[in-house]
Amino acid sequence: MTLKRGLFGSSLARKYWMALTGLFLISFLVIHLVGNLTIVIGTADDFNAYAAFMTSFPPIKIISYLLYASILLHAVDGIVLARQNRAARPVGYGEYRGSANAGWASRNMALLGIFTLLFLLVHMKSFWFEMHFGSLPLDANGNKDLFGITVAAFEQVWYSAFYVVAMVSLGFHLWHGVESAFQTMGWTHPTYTPVVQIAGRTLAVVLCGAFAMIPLYVLISPNI
Amino acid sequence: MNLTLKVWRQKNAKETGSFATYQVRDISPDMSFLEMMDVLNEQLISQGTESVVFDHDCREGICGMCSMFINGEAHGPDRGVTTCQLHMRKFKDGDTITVEPWRAKAFPVVRDLMVDRSSFDRIIQAGGFISVNTMGNLPDANATPIEKHDADAAFDAATCIGCGACVATCKNASAMLFVSAKVSQFALLPQGQVEAADRVRNMVNQMDLEGFGNCTNTGACEVECPKGISIENIARMNREYLKASLIS
């Protein structure tokens, strides 16, 4: 009973799951980015080979189910928490100066998260769905030509713009998310917490900046 | 100086309230905010209007009773103070000042600016104590030395005055700073460690039952806390709770 409430029922438990799934999703983002960078530094075939590997190598397939579960848990848990938070203040303030004592990102995690989720749905429809269930042509190595539809998508300005905005949003989400996850897990230390803060923010900027760079690269690069 | 006040008026918990606008004149910058409210009240009484009800008692920043949300901030724009320690020199002649009660489901309005914070008492009842009866033959106070660093950290956590500014200012109306301060105080002392697991579980449970929101680590509570209680206490409580859930 104690264990159950401690790990699933209480407000703190929900937060632990948010933190753990969040950190796990960040690790996925890093892998994802490494693959994406082949668009910039590799060839179309490299990218397709990478995509094929990610969808067929058994251990990665197992981890991918964990990933789907994490996304779902992070999103559902987040929505539950946000609803509880709203319910905790049924009558709002006439005047509320949130900026006086907290950063913008930290105050808008739910909003940023929901936008990220929307992006994710669109993004998965465009690529993940096509890769798994669509009928993509094959490239020279016999891999599905994910590269082709990726470039095609990014060459549409509105799609790239949406992608970039979503990455900015994700950046803000991570800007607060990393240090928040450490705080939630209680992993704090007078010396290392400032390091975690800086590292988290750096990661947010570099990761999301790099992601956002790719569609821009596709747009402006004449060779693709 | 002359000021315009937008003050929340609400007859009791059942009725809905609204803002009323009043003018006060010749306010000295040396007055405390509550003395300015006294001036307003004397003025209202002479005009035949019932005075604005607000909680206040010690007027020196330690009892934790005063609880006004002033211009969008708990205890007003100054830092490290309660409303009774906020002075009018923080405002300018001609300012319009909005004064509201703490807003949280767990802090229902009693009247005007006064709220019911008995949820805090119930959280303490759930475990904010060390189970020791009054005894004339306890071990000598110096029998257990406590490392100064821990004793100081316990003291810093223990300085919480239970005013509720953390809840009021938190965008989620979360009580994590309040609860974690008490959990930390006892977790840091050998006397408190005996019951640490039960304490943190029961207090968090009660906090959830009272309908406070969840912590999103914005850190606003720490900034607005009149006693500067650190969110490091929240991290400590997160650790304590996890430990209590997994191990004991």
Add this chain to the structure above:
Amino acid sequence: MSTKLNSRIPEGPVAEKWTKHKGTIPLVSPANKRRIDVIVVGTGLAGSSAAASLAELGYNVKAFCFQDSPRRAHSIAAQGGINAAKNYQNDGDSVFRLFYDTIKGGDYRSREANVHRLAEVSTSIIDQCVAQGVPFARDYGGLLDNRSFGGVQVSRTFYAKGQTGQQLLLGAYSALERQVAKGRVKMYARHEMVDLVVVKGKARGIIARNLVTGELERHSAHAVIVASGGYGNVFYLSTNAMGSNVTAAWKAHKKGAFFANPCFTQIHPTCIPVNGETQSKLTLMSESLRNDGRIWVPASLEDAKAIREGRLKAIDLSEEQRDYYLERRYPAFGNLVPRDVASRAAKERCDAGYGVNKTGEAVYLDFAAAIVRYGQEQANLKGMHQATESEIVALGTKVVASKYGNLFQMYEKITDENPYTAPMKIYPAVHYTMGGLWVDYNLMSTVPGLFVAGEANFSDHGANRLGASALMQGLADGYFVLPYTVGTFLADDISTGPISTDLPEFAEAESASRARLEGFLNSKGSVPVEVFHRRLGRIVWDNIGMARSEMGLKKAIAAIRALREEFYRDVKVLGGMYEMNPELDKANRVADFLELGELMALDALAREESCGGHFRDEHQSEEGEALRRDEEFAFVSAWEFTDGDPGKATLHKEELVFENIKLVTRSYK
């Protein structure tokens, strides 16, 4: 000794009285305790600790406080510390020395047996609080730290930075909440006692107003403990909380409890001076500041005048132009003389025209010398032998900030002046009341079944309380005295059964309270309550303050009576009875202050001597020092409410017998 007063002091040597007495108090069995109800009014140190301890023993406790939570009682504001005869510092402290210091500090107007008991249990208090998790200051070895406080020569004061009262109260509060959780204590917050119910001569309950709904409630019990604090707010401006009031004690007084030594009030020397007419409250600066600060005024009247008019600044005056009057008058103790002496000396200088703020009622508390002294010490430690003056000041400022930082910050917040660069201004303010309801050795008043604890009783501090002794007394009464001594009364009640609230005495008390409250609401006057309180405060401060004279006291009596009449004729209270109505509550409290003020004057008039906080102009030495008259006045004045008029109170005297301490003139020269 009055036939109506029986102090019930046990026989035997003073050091054995308490132990022997405890051994002879009839016990109430656990099964029987469950059948006994006890009401506790007030949840400060005395009330919370009593309620928690009695509940632990098995009594059914109902606790009342007017604040929104028991944790807010004004004990929380005590800064300095709590005394205990632990002798941890090995500096020669002992139970006897604490006993002796307390009797002497009280100017020989307290009861030896009570004070000795207080000194005895003081050590248990510290053990109890540490076990509860009170985070007292510790040294680097992890052991408890002590400081010297309030002009005593040993370091026996335990402290938690400048928030000792808060930490002790939160300890007692958590013990109380633990019993609330168990259902042993029923807590009534936002409730105010408005009358005592006496049934067949015994205190059997109270009438309380639910401050949220306005309902009057009847609560019965087998005994009532009043721990409602002191009455300093009769002065209007004091260091008390805004809600602190005498109503519970005064209602008990009117129902037969004698009021003892009402004129013994303590004026604390180091408070932030009054700044304007609208001020509602005075803020204390801890007495610990006097350990390092030097108190002075300008030596010449011209300089004082120039400073008041803003033409001159304190730092412009050279050493010769300053009068360190405490060091001058009391070379042995200097700035560390007891509170009453320091306060009177400040008043004397200001009355003579040497005051240093706009109102002429302020003296300087200067840290410049301390900053240089500490700075030099640090420079030596750091081997900076060529340190410049500004380097020394910077180093010294750091040391002073580490010792008193929170107090300096508080001063700066309130006054907007930087106390590190210019001396602070301070002036005495009403702080504590040694007088209170008369109690016997068991802390029972003259109404059987009515016990009184903490500041609300008169028992332990005589005519002047020493620093860090109030916390000690409150907790001693609640944790270690009452749990035993209530047995002396309650042992007879094991078969009484529940007290019905339908008894006619409850109905009468309730309708009297209702009539009184409705009277305020129906008064068609035009003046807010606050105005009357302010005017009363002025009369009391001017005439029953730091110095009293026959003429002034008689004037005060007439003025208070006139003001009281005017109050009932002309007070204006808006709102209704059955709703939250703080103005109505305030009217109810001020009405009682208006009666108490007269009794204070009466008491001060009757006490024709100067002792402790009570200074009669007629009784002073040629150098202006207090002249005690032990032959005639070594007694406790216990006043009986008579003929429905505070001015017709009857004086009963409890002679004080000193068997262990020789009465001598206090000298701090």
